[in-house]
Amino acid sequence: MNIFSRIFRKAKPPEGETERAEILGGGNSFSAWNGDAYANDIYRGAVDAIARNVAKLKGSHVIRYADHDRTEGDCKINRLLQIEPNPYMSAFDMLYKLATHYFLYNNAFAFLQKDEQGRLVGVYPLNAVHIDFVTDAAGALYCDFLFSGGKSVVLPYADVIHLRRNFNSNDLLGDRNEALEPALQLAHTQNEGIISAINSGATLRGILKRTQLANVEKLKDIQENFIKDYLTISNNGGIAVIDNASEYIPLDNKPYTIDEKQLQAVKTKIYDYLGISEAIVNSSYDENQWAAFYESTIEPLAVQFSLEFTRKIFNERERAFGNSILFESGRLQFSSNATKVNLIKELMPYGLLTINQALEILNLPSVEDGEKRLQTLNVVSADEAHKYQMAKAGAEPKKGAAGNERN
Template sequence: MASFLDKIFNRKREPAKTERAEMMSTGAPVFTPFSGNAYESDIYRAAVDAIARNAAKLKGKHIIYSKTDNRRQQGDQYLNRILQVRPNPYMTAYELIYKLVTHYYLHNNAFAFLQKDDRGYLQAVYPLTAQNVEFITDAAGQMYCRFLFGNGQQVTLHLSEVFIARRFFNSNDLLGDTNTAILPTLDLAHTQNEGLEQSIKSNATIRGILKYNQVLSPEKLKEEKEAFINDYLTVRNNGGIAAIDSKAEYIPLELKPTAIDDKQLDSVKKKIYEYLGISESIVNSTYTEDEWAAFYESVIEPLAIQFSLEFTDKLFTEREQAFGNSIIFESNRLQFASNASKTNILKELTPLGLLTINQALEILNLPPVEDGDKRLQTLNVVNADKADQYQLGGKQNEQTGTDH
């Protein structure tokens, strides 16, 4: 029975003779997932989740730019369905982008298999979670990616079949750097969590020494201790008072656990957020319109550009790209604007004929209407090509005294 990977990769075989790709940089082009377990940190995970779930709103589109009139036309609908709805039988487009962005921030490298038919048309997109990725070349100089998965299976894909997104793209010519720079902060965050846990446990427990004024056997001492604990050091002792006779003396031990200052907690959290390029308001969804705009421009938009360029290059030949074929990832930024901003935008743009009725309704989160693709324009705005004719016509009317 064919395995899951065999079904996806259709039993792809490695080229007969290969060798590791040689790069100008000193680092070997081999990827191994970051072993620092950054995703185990609740702060780091929440921050990555905030980026991934917002980036997953991006909508991939195949478009064709017309060189004659500089207009943008809708491309292949089948390709758009793969990019926007169902990239593969096992996940939605939202889930695909979410996973790729999560890998991007956890490992600084994200990989996906672009499954194509014999004519080179895209059939599906599968995100790849590999234990090891090695870049190799064949005798003709063609580059491949050799993936080793957790179950021990290995597959080699031509570079044109692999989507790659890189972060901290510096020391290696083909891969992003690791997240070792944030490890000390993640360790500190883990230490803080453990310190808080121990502090809570210490404060919730009464500790002391029960001193007996007579010699008792070890078994008897243990029995007396258990009895004292059950009688006085449990939640059933509502009064909080212990009554003992002269045979024993209870000496409480005052433990003063070191409390972690709120500023220290905020400092660690801030370092993680700054490392990922976001603010706390984005993570807890309390952002203002300006904060969202800054987040979009600094985090989401760079991702959209990177995804757009990589998909365009891997899905279209140079000739197809020369004829205007490209993939873009975009979202309606105005969906996150305030109602006041939306109203002002509509007041300014609609009279100029820049928006159709349905486009204006979409900005307001309202459903489209029939015949809503019309553009409305105020008569106070004249076509630039007819401005001179309009002005000259007015002067002629004044000279002849006619009224039109």
């Protein structure tokens, strides 16, 4: 059994004939075309920086109860989301691939493989070259995937993770990256200009003018001999000796160089489009820059992951009982040690952190009995404070209007 058959062997195709889905806004098909944006080094570096950080998100099945208590859910689902979503990649690879497709095509797809009982057994990112949205006789929506090898498969949309960016003109798909094309073309032109400037500086150095007539063959021999004798590294003295039959006229080539501000302006346009800064790309960020990047780029995508995986893995009844998928990351791991220590000092007295949670913030291993919460005696619960105040009020003697004590 090949890989394709193994992945889709339990996929349920639509019963009967299908027809193209009627979409209110825009078309009903998707093509994985990005204008070769990934070939641009600036764009690829930015997308890679985002995808590497998105891939560190931790997906978990959690159950939230009516009293807001939260507990860990199915361990099998957690293993799929955190370690091995399928036999061919790790959880890091899966999230990296989905994030890369998300920013390249503004659409990312993954197939949720389920067994006969509807339980999740695998997650497979899909890199299709074309997708048609079709419906069956009952109106259920399906995705007709066509892959680069020529194979195709029809999957229920309910079993497909679909992440969208720039979700505007189409009811099912994110818009393309046409808005970025001018910046990418400008970046390509700059690269070509730099290469051309380097080449032009190494081509024509001077003119060897003959004051006497000579045929073409003799001129070529004179040119080759002059280059060999005087324009090579072996001419250590740097001096050329010629007779009165020739005259050498050097050319002062000043190749055009692209201004650094122009190069930076193109970078900034691409980075701004992706919601990332250069400090994140070259890993020179501080904790404030990281916090801004996380909140503006990573966290929105984590919310998308959480909602999409939740509604596609669990049915309506399971969601009503508090089942959900949560993708989260330890944001404090990028904070300075001073920030971490101050945070622990502020939160520990209130009993908000366990010993092991405090150690995790400091990137230290957990300890035995580390689930205990420490709390200062200067802080008590509101109920205990009320009891204390009432007890104190009952112990004091009451005074009359004139200030006399009375029983």
